[in-house]
Amino acid sequence: xxxxxxxxxxxxxxxxxxxxxxxxxxxxxxxxxxxxxxxxxxxxxxxxxxxxxxxxxxxxxxxxxxxxxxxxxxxxxxxxxxxxxxxxxxxxxxxxxxxxxxxxxxxxxxxxxxxxxxxxxxxxxxxxxxxxxxxxxxxxxxxxxxxxxxxxxxxxxxxxxxxxxxxxxxxxxxxxxxxxxxxxxxxxxxxxxxxxxxxxxxxxxxxxxxxxxxxxxxxxxxxxxxxxxxxxxxxxxxxxxxxxxxxxxxxxxxxxxxxxxxxxxxxxxxxxxxxxxxxxxxxxxxxxxxxxxxxxxxxxxxxxxxxxxxxxxxxxxxxxxxxxxxxxxxxxxxxxxxxxxxxxxxxxxxxxxxxxxxxxxxxxxxxxxxxxxxxxxxxxxxxxxxxxxxxxxxxxxxxxxxxxxxxxxxxxxxxxxxxxxxxxxxxxxxxxxxxxxxxxxxxxxxxxxxxxxxxxxxxxxxxxxxxxxxxxxxxxxxxxxxxxxxxxxxx
Numbered sequence: 001x002x003x004x005x006x007x008x009x010x011x012x013x014x015x016x017x018x019x020x021x022x023x024x025x026x027x028x029x030x031x032x033x034x035x036x037x038x039x040x041x042x043x044x045x046x047x048x049x050x051x052x053x054x055x056x057x058x059x060x061x062x063x064x065x066x067x068x069x070x071x072x073x074x075x076x077x078x079x080x081x082x083x084x085x086x087x088x089x090x091x092x093x094x095x096x097x098x099x100x101x102x103x104x105x106x107x108x109x110x111x112x113x114x115x116x117x118x119x120x121x122x123x124x125x126x127x128x129x130x131x132x133x134x135x136x137x138x139x140x141x142x143x144x145x146x147x148x149x150x151x152x153x154x155x156x157x158x159x160x161x162x163x164x165x166x167x168x169x170x171x172x173x174x175x176x177x178x179x180x181x182x183x184x185x186x187x188x189x190x191x192x193x194x195x196x197x198x199x200x201x202x203x204x205x206x207x208x209x210x211x212x213x214x215x216x217x218x219x220x221x222x223x224x225x226x227x228x229x230x231x232x233x234x235x236x237x238x239x240x241x242x243x244x245x246x247x248x249x250x251x252x253x254x255x256x257x258x259x260x261x262x263x264x265x266x267x268x269x270x271x272x273x274x275x276x277x278x279x280x281x282x283x284x285x286x287x288x289x290x291x292x293x294x295x296x297x298x299x300x301x302x303x304x305x306x307x308x309x310x311x312x313x314x315x316x317x318x319x320x321x322x323x324x325x326x327x328x329x330x331x332x333x334x335x336x337x338x339x340x341x342x343x344x345x346x347x348x349x350x351x352x353x354x355x356x357x358x359x360x361x362x363x364x365x366x367x368x369x370x371x372x373x374x375x376x377x378x379x380x381x382x383x384x385x386x387x388x389x390x391x392x393x394x395x396x397x398x399x400x401x402x403x404x405x406x407x408x409x410x411x412x413x414x415x416x417x418x419x420x421x422x423x424x425x426x427x428x429x430x431x432x433x434x435x436x437x438x439x440x441x442x443x444x445x446x447x448x449x450x451x452x453x454x455x456x457x458x459x460x461x462x463x464x465x466x467x468x469x470x471x472x473x474x475x476x477x478x479x480x481x482x483x484x485x486x487x488x489x490x491x
Contacts (some may be wrong), residue, residue, distance in 0.1 A: 003059060003360045005229075006304060008237065009159050013362060018228050019257060024061045024226035027219040027256070028051065028114070029236055033094040034079045037101045038281045039298060039309070044233050044456040046295065047262040047303040047363075049107045049409055051231075054359050057407050058351070066222045067110040069095055070409040072117050073211050074172075077194055088117075089200055101282035106409050114218045120200050122217040123209045124361075126251055127186050135187055139177025144189020144205030148243065150182050153250045159259065170239065172210060184243050185210040219248075219255070234261040255296045262303040280309065282487060291303045292417045293318045296410050303363055314351045320373075324405065325412050327329030327376045330383050331398040335391060342395075343413040348403035355404050363407065372404045394413035399489040405469040434465055438474050441467075 003016040018024045028048050031041055045067070055061045070076075071091040080090035095115075101110075127146055130136035134151045139145040150156045150164060157163055169181030172188075190199035190206040199206040208215075220226065232241065241259065246256040267280070285294055297317035302305045330340055350356075352375070358367035379397040382390055405411040437456055444452040457467050465476050 003055075004362055005258060005260060006362050008261050011161070014258065016258065018061065019226060022060070022062060024055050024063045024222040024229065026063065026065045026229045026231065027174075027215070027223055027227060028065070028067050028230070029215060029232040029240070030067040030069050031098050032073055032075060033091040033098060034073075034075040035094055036099045036281050036283070037094075039285065039294070040103055040267075040280075041098075042105060042107075042282060043265045043298055043307070043346060044231070045102050045107045045264050046230050046299045046409070050299055050303075050365065050407070051260070052108065053407050053409060054363065058356055058359060064111045065108075066112045066114065068215060068218050069098075069113060069115045070211065070214060071095065071115045072198060072208055075200060087195055097283075104282055104286060104291045105298065106291065106414065108409075112222050114222065116214040116218070119214070119217050119221060120209065122221050123187075123213050124202050125196075126217050126220070126247070127204070129251045130186065130247060133250065133252070135247070137179065138204050141177040141187070142205075143177050144176060144187070144207045145174070145177050145185055146187035146204050147183040148179055148186055148247050148250070149179060150184070150246070151180055153246050155249065156246045157242065159245050160426060162238070162242075184212060184239065186247065207294055211245065212240055213341070216244050216248045216251075216253075216255075219244075220253060225252075226254060229258045229260060230256035231260040231262070234263050237261055260303075263306045265298070265307040265309060267309045285314070288322075289314045290417070291319055292410060292412060293321050293400070296321050299408060299410070300365060300369060301360045302366055302401055314317065320369075321410070321412070322374055323373065324401070324410070327379050327383075328398070328401070328412055329463045331379055331394050334383055335395055335398070337395075339413050341400065343411070346399045347406060349403050351401055351403050351407060352443065354398050355407075360409070368404070368408065372401065372408075375401045381476075425456075434460065434476050438467070438476065442474065 004013045006012070007014045026048070028044065030045075031037060048065070052063050052065055055063050059279070072087070076091050077087050080087040083090065085093075127136060130148065131138075131146070134149075136146055136148050139147060159169070164182060165380040167182050169175060170178075170184040172185045175181055186209070187202070187204055187207050188210060189204075190196075190208070201210050219230070230241065230244075233274050241261075245255055282294065293314060294317070297314055298307070300317065300320070302303065332342070335342075350373060355368050355371040358364045358371060379394060379401065382394050389448055402411060402413060406414065411417075439459055441453045444450070444456065460467060461477070467474055467476055
């Protein structure tokens with residue numbers, strides 16, 4: 001089966017064929033840097049990270065992924081004024097927070113990550129083209145605003161299958177200068193109460209770009225007049241993506257050939273938003289669970305399905321990750337091979353056919369995970385055989401499992417997660433300290449000094465470290481995370 005994706009514009013599953021053989025261009029709308037990102041904000045990044053990984057790993061495409069930064073808009077100006085900070089400093093602070101959040105979740109860096117403020121020239125060129133073609137006009141009230149004339153473009157509404165008469169007025173600028181209340185702002189004239197630094201000189205007057213114009217100009221610069229996939233959250237379909245498509249095609253551009261939209265991540269049935277006060281930030285949640293667990297949780301549902309966050313959501317995700325890690329650890333011990341070597345080998349292998357079929361079916365991650373956990377069951381069954389382990393079968397199974405987790409961005413052996421999926425230096429230090437205690441305990445037991453061995457075990461238990469003795473040696477667990485004495489030598 002070839003890759004099929006659900007195109008929001010046509011409302012059907014379409015076979016994916018790139019514009020240029022072997023190459024794929026993707027534009028996804030990044031975050032507006034007005035505040036600290038929560039898990040509802042970053043779901044889009046995880047969803048499209050899986051798509052990107054599958055296009056590369058499953059189909060061998062050379063992928064160019066552009067994820068923009070909206071670093072100037074009404075919300076940023078309002079928020080920065082409320083906190084008495086320069087708008088650009090406020091925006092940059094939250095841009096860095098967003099970058100850290102996505103890195104924490106193992107999201108691959110985009111090929112390009114342009115800021116809106118760095119592309120004013122390209123935006124003005126697009127406005128000029130629309131004015132020349134009769135699809136845009138400067139406001140009659142000399143405000144400096146420039147609007148897109150929605151009635152000049154008969155196809156307006158085709159992305160979301162709406163009629164102009166059924167649409168509400170655009171609320172992105174003063175309606176007094178508009179020909180039609182549904183016309184939307186391409187350029188916003190400078191206002192007296194706004195910082196002078198938040199405007200740029202143009203033939204239309206000083207001002208700043210409208211939100212929709214920003215993405216059209218940046219997508220064109222980095223991906224060309226026509227490109228393969230435009231993605232983002234379902235809440236962006238209207239008006240943002242509808243307006244992007246209208247202004248780009250009215251300017252003579254082909255724009256996006258496929259539209260993909262991920263659903264919301266909700267809390268108590270409501271979309272997560274700062275206005276509801278129900279935000280759950282990545283930085284706070286990763287104090288409760290490891291980043292690998294949070295990544296698994298956000299990416300485990302079908303991208304077009306709503307995820308409902310509940311009290312046990314992360315517990316279930318943690319249990320699932322531990323099933324994977326538990327088998328990986330058992331298999332590595334049985335094989336006696338270094339984890340980094342096996343991980344490198346798995347990176348060159350094809351995934352199982354059933355797993356590939358699931359992802360080719362509009363990125364059906366739940367079905368792909370069913371295949372993955374089937375492999376975990378088979379692997380554990382092979383390791384449990386009383387007549388000895390079939391090393392070749394276990395090795396093949398392990399490699400396939402690592403390959404599948406890698407495609408989904410949840411490979412516990414990936415260095416991005418640190419040792420055993422935890423984070424970084426602190427985890428390594430803890431591992432070393434526990435290993436020293438385990439070595440002392442093993443020495444005491446070898447000398448039949450069981451009182452000392454038990455005392456070491458009890459001391460570790462008192463600080464939350466649980467010891468399990470296995471034929472392969474002592475294993476330790478912290479927050480339900482299992483390791484072995486040899487882990488610090490592996491990947």
